[in-house]
Amino acid sequence: MSDTPTNLDALRQRIDELDNDILRLISDRATCAKQVADVKTKSDPDSVFYRPEREAQVLRRIMELNRGPLDSEEMARLFREIMSACLALEQPIKVAYLGPEGTFTQQAALKHFGASAVSLPMAAIDEVFREVEAGAVNYGVVPVENSTEGVISHTLDSFMDSSIRICGEVVLRIHHHLLVSEATLKDKVSRIYSHPQSFAQCRKWLDAHYPRAERVPVSSNAEAAKMIKGEWHSAAIAGDMAAKLYGLEKIAEKIEDRPDNSTRFLIIGSHDVPISGEDKTSIVVAMRNQPGALHELLEPFHRHQIDLTRLETRPSRSGVWNYVFFIDFKGHCDEPRVAAVLEEVRLRAAEIKVLGSYPIGVL
Template sequence: MTQGKSLPDLADVRKEIDQIDQQLHQLINQRAKCAQQVAQVKVAEDGKDAVFYRPEREAQVLRAVMERNQGPLSNEEIARLFREIMSACLALERPIKVAYLGPEGTFTQQATLKHFGHSAISVPFAAIDEVFREVEAGAVDYGVVPIENSTEGVISHTLDSFMDSGLQISGEVVLRIHQHLLLGENTRPDKISTIYSHTSSLAQCRKWLDAHYPGAERVAMPSNAEAARKVKSEWHSAAIAGDMAADLYGLKRLAENIEDTPDNSTRFLIIGRETVPASGDDKTSLMISMRNLPGALHQILEPFNKHKIDLTRIESRPSRSGAWNYVFFVDFNGHIDEARVQPVLKEVGENAADMKVLGSYPQGVL
């Protein structure tokens, strides 16, 4: 029998961990002191107009963290750790206040914490247009709203809110959506007669529900968190919701990951009042109103093809200016300040009845 390599002494390994923890502690506090110095400089230079949260800077830092990572922690895991450190340091400069589509326990809250970290002050609102209004009024610094789901498509309420808003998109975050069937303590699994959830969540789990609970009534709720709250004290009912709602309302997970599509994800937008400088890997969103003429869609798309700009999404919504007129929402890779993008904006603007830049912002890192 060949003798293998001897294992290290457990006490020695623990001693090394303690030493590393002490070094990490010192370095984190050192970083926090630097953040306080940054705040002092910003206040001295800009006074009450000082901007503490810089989306492009945070994206650059997180990209650098992932690029230099050598494991064994994954790139995403190490970036999450740094996100929380950055969030805590930013709170020392000035706590950031963020509105999100609530109530507590929604996937939008989960996306908010993923993007801003747990040191941000997150405030729930009942509707997407309320989130827009709070940001516009300056009551909060930023808002987080869903824009599209990989299974169910675009969130029309968010697109419609941009038609009347002067806000800018300052970031995006993509969240992997896991749906669970949740029960309160009063319900037995074999007695479920009603299943509550948001319309989109019910749609994302349609095949699973058909196979496992074909006779149960499916009732749409304003949010999956509301569904979870309802079944906490109700008999013979279940909710479809995510981890945050399950933990918040103390529900049992009868079945996990019941979504029909394995890669089910939702993209969320960060909305704010300021434009965002280029970060080096950016995306731009436009809202384009076209004249009701033949070839209108071609006039939108051709400049992107001509100048080799990668379109990532195009959606249409009925215009409020007249019947059968449409507004197009377009996303493409690039920042409006890039020289290669300028000719595209010029040509699209010349052909459109109106063109509005909704924002250039860092592509989602996490």
Template sequence: MADDALTLESLRNQIDTLDQQIHQLLNERAKCAQNVADVKLAEVAPEERASVKFYRPEREAQVLRKVKDRNQGPLSDDTVAHIFREVMSACLALEQPLNVAYLGPAGTFTHAAAIKHFGHAVVANSVDSIDQVFSEVESGEAIYGVVPVENSTEGMVNHTLDNFIKSTVSICGEVELAVKHMLLVNKSADTSKITRICAHQQALAQCRNYLDKHWPNVPRVAVSSNSRAAQLASDEVGTAAIAGDMAAEIYNVDVAVENIQDSAQNTTRFLIVGREQVEPSGEDKTSIIVSMRNEPGALFSLLESFQREEIMLTRIDTRPSPTEKWAYLFFIEFEGHQDEPAIQRIMEELSERSVYMKMLGSYPKAAL
């Protein structure tokens, strides 16, 4: 027993020593980040300092990939990457706090996506609609915005796609978030006396099988967001909500049942929008909008350029044209960066063949 106690004490002392070293290195990294900010500001005239970029999406993606590549455990690649994500977030806040708009209220999955992508040091501001996220970024009120673009079970978020048609913002990044729905109730609630279940309409759809099996006779009420549903559950003993664990914490409600989503692979993808173009990171995607002439072979003509250049398409979706009856816009996403010669050749061809083409941006593939 004495030997065991001595071993345990020595291990704890070793941990204390390592913690001290980690702490010192964290502060050294933070000072280095501050020096980076000083160098950037010194390189421009005083009147131009407000426009200096401190956050570089391609650089952060490269750092996170390196973290995962060199990791040898026992911590998982994603765990180590999340730790470094928070370190970078805290260091960046010393250079320039990031103001990011997201579809609120607080506790939505879009809020969680913003924290996952930018870290907890970000200044996350809730807005009421996807339109407003785009407006906040366009006006400069927010440096970046976070909007949902597709769900693995419910498909594309058409409202987001429609905003890209009229907006001047660019896509600067992407983040994927595993959607884990919880059944939330008031802390004083008796689950046998629940009179209604509230959630956003997409969450109700994503949990349809579970609700049909376990709560077939309880009315389901669609509300503006899952966070709004959690608010209602917090205020009303007879109301249950479907939302995530972040909403449960913020609105102080109990988790009655975890993981009630019908698909274990339920994932939502979000896009980061900003006002600048992003430099190549080495592993990138590009998104465009194209409208082809209404003639035979138009779609084949559109795709043929990508096949010839051996560029992998990752998504194609269509939306009705806002200006022409029975005409459609193609939202196309593919691997590569717009600065690459092959991509530039494709863009030149599409410009010549299409009625309308808009570059939405090139951005790093999700690193987390």
């Protein structure tokens, strides 16, 4: 027992020394980041400061080098925040996301860009696209598919007439909670607000626990959280960020029907992204209405052994084409094998549009 205080004091002293080292090294890194900004600005005043491929490479390297006891994802998240703060010294990034504040899309934006990015809520997905196209923001974040309910059609349709590029992706585990305000009578809940997708993802739980409650769809889960503040008989389905932001109580946690419920978000911008080493490409292809059109489209991918990760069919918005396919596959369009496949597809298709090549999501 007599040795414990001495050992504890020694450990605390060692922690203080390590903290001093960490502080010095982070400051050195921030100084280096400012020097990078100076070099870039002198060589090209219009330089792009945020490099998605470089950030992905750094995070992958950190995860590979990590030996614990913190797990690799947690270590990568710490480095994400350090890089976010250092990048803000070079040039703060402005990011538009599908709002209002407290949505899962905002959570995805923070996960991808870190807390030092300036995030701006937009009322609709097409507004996010417009802000990026106009140059009012550097990047946008939009949902594209959910593991339970499938593709978000509005996002795919927004790419049809846009010059916007896909610059990255982030996958977010989605946990829904039933939230109430201080004014709610918990045993009298007769109305529940949420986004239609959330209602669909929690359908079985709601049928079992609140079969008679009115389900009122709204534009976002964050909007649902705001609406219940003054209603004594209402609850909302939303996530942790909305609960914290609006000061709500969770009366039931993780009510989604599937425990692996996840949503994939796309990072959109105006620049192409160089090869990072582990990349994905997204294209949209219009095929003529003829027998075997889909087979003709996919055959080059099979022959060149390129892994397709997603294939979606959307109705054509033009009378010229009957089928429009959104395809994701592994590889970068600057790789010779991928370039060869895309050239073959161009010869077979009525139209092809490369939406972007970008790093596969690290976190």
